[in-house]
Amino acid sequence: MPSILLVDDEPGVRSALSGVLRDEGYEVDAVDSGEACLERLGRQAYDVVVLDIWLPGMDGLATFARMRERQIESQVVMISGHGNIESAVRAIKMGAFDFVEKPLSLEKTVLVVRNALRQRRLEAENQALRAKVGAQHTMVGESHAMVHLREQVAMAAPTNGRVLIYGENGTGKELVARNIHEMSRRRSGPFIEVNCAAIPEELIESELFGHVRGAFTGAVADRRGKFELSHGGTIFLDEIGDMTLKTQAKVLRVLQEQVMEPVGGSTRIRVDARVLAATNKDLPAEIRSGRFREDLYFRLNVVPIFVPALRDRQEDIPLLADHFMAMLAREYGRRPKTFEPDALTALQRYPWPGNVRELANLVERLMIMVPGERITARDLAFLDHGIVGGIEASTPMPAAMTQLHDARDRFERDYILRALAAQQGNISRTADALGIERSNLYRKMRAFGIMPARKSEDEEAV
Numbered sequence: 001m002p003s004i005l006l007v008d009d010e011p012g013v014r015s016a017l018s019g020v021l022r023d024e025g026y027e028v029d030a031v032d033s034g035e036a037c038l039e040r041l042g043r044q045a046y047d048v049v050v051l052d053i054w055l056p057g058m059d060g061l062a063t064f065a066r067m068r069e070r071q072i073e074s075q076v077v078m079i080s081g082h083g084n085i086e087s088a089v090r091a092i093k094m095g096a097f098d099f100v101e102k103p104l105s106l107e108k109t110v111l112v113v114r115n116a117l118r119q120r121r122l123e124a125e126n127q128a129l130r131a132k133v134g135a136q137h138t139m140v141g142e143s144h145a146m147v148h149l150r151e152q153v154a155m156a157a158p159t160n161g162r163v164l165i166y167g168e169n170g171t172g173k174e175l176v177a178r179n180i181h182e183m184s185r186r187r188s189g190p191f192i193e194v195n196c197a198a199i200p201e202e203l204i205e206s207e208l209f210g211h212v213r214g215a216f217t218g219a220v221a222d223r224r225g226k227f228e229l230s231h232g233g234t235i236f237l238d239e240i241g242d243m244t245l246k247t248q249a250k251v252l253r254v255l256q257e258q259v260m261e262p263v264g265g266s267t268r269i270r271v272d273a274r275v276l277a278a279t280n281k282d283l284p285a286e287i288r289s290g291r292f293r294e295d296l297y298f299r300l301n302v303v304p305i306f307v308p309a310l311r312d313r314q315e316d317i318p319l320l321a322d323h324f325m326a327m328l329a330r331e332y333g334r335r336p337k338t339f340e341p342d343a344l345t346a347l348q349r350y351p352w353p354g355n356v357r358e359l360a361n362l363v364e365r366l367m368i369m370v371p372g373e374r375i376t377a378r379d380l381a382f383l384d385h386g387i388v389g390g391i392e393a394s395t396p397m398p399a400a401m402t403q404l405h406d407a408r409d410r411f412e413r414d415y416i417l418r419a420l421a422a423q424q425g426n427i428s429r430t431a432d433a434l435g436i437e438r439s440n441l442y443r444k445m446r447a448f449g450i451m452p453a454r455k456s457e458d459e460e461a462v
């Protein structure tokens, strides 16, 4: 509930304003002097302070100045009488939200307070968002490989050099690109990402260079391309190994001449964008097999940066697990869970074919699924299934194991629910239909959180 502190020496004003503000659903306290106001604010935080300018003793303006000195962040609405509008204006210049004049219109005062609260909420959201974005882009890890990677990023960032980032899926290539941008002189410019693998071949040119109206069916209006949008900033060409040779030729031209032409257009547009690129492919091999242009490779590969696989920096795993846990806890508004030492050992033994992204997903799953405050090796038993069967740490595995598990569980749960519905919830008949033991079906239902129908004849049997 939003909280308001009223400061006015007139008892009539205090009671009338408290009344209407409480009716609005706010928690309201009222005091009669600047000294009392500061004393209150020392004990409790208020969202909005409604502060009379004329007060006996310390006046409203002096009180407000003290609040700012003490870095009290409440929004402040001043109440001014006829004689002291200038003071009110001064207060606004010092950062007060607004002022209302005496004689007070209750309606107007409520409106101003409501706006002040909205402003405060926006500021709080903004702050939370900024903290989150900051945390999202920190590169966590103290392993030798990570320290080296951070050094390379710090060295490459301030130059205008093109950087080609190599690494397996989910190792943090995009994170490296964002860090380079944020540490560069272009940081206040745009960071534009293009996933070359996700865009259909016919559309990639228009995506990169834009198009003019009527250039092709469906081009109903002019559209600016990603190169143009990244002017003054950075363009990040992700999965660069997935561009066709034709697109590669056009990208090469932009890199050479710093100009581009929208599809179907005749004007040439000058662009000043720093190009960062990433790939999980072996580009020299792609060049040998004729799928990637060698001249483009040399243009892009000015500074090569290699992001190591997670299994090659196991000492970072506990730090990363804690980092994701803290971030998720903030996001979900829950307390972070702690990893027991045996859980951390299990995490470090797992080969992480999906690298850091897979670890982040797993931590989110644990956040949701583990009921207690502590995560133990038992909560991670399913990871072992990924390792048994002689799969070596360095062998690439089919898609992330945890995803496969999830998909299978979802499918199985759904399948059982359908079978139950078809048998009107009768467990024996459902078990028959599925060709499994009744006790087995019960176990699965419990595991998937499916409640047996109340009137089922075998309700008590397990």
Ligand SMILES: Nc1ncnc2c1ncn2[C@@H]1O[C@H](COP(=O)(O)OP(=O)(O)OP(=O)(O)O)[C@@H](O)[C@H]1O
Pocket (backbone or CB within 6 Å): 136, 138, 139, 140, 141, 167, 168, 169, 170, 171, 172, 173, 174, 175, 176, 280, 320, 323, 356, 357, 360
């Ligand atoms: N060192 C790190 N510290 C903190 N978070 C990281 C780190 N490395 C990666 N991440 C996080 O892991 C996730 C995957 O990283 P990112 O998308 O940068 O990887 P990628 O190499 O681009 O993956 P893909 O090849 O699948 O595109 C992101 O959420 C990223 O923030």
Ligand SMILES: [Mg+2]
Pocket (backbone or CB within 6 Å): 173, 174, 238
């Ligand atoms: Mg990526």
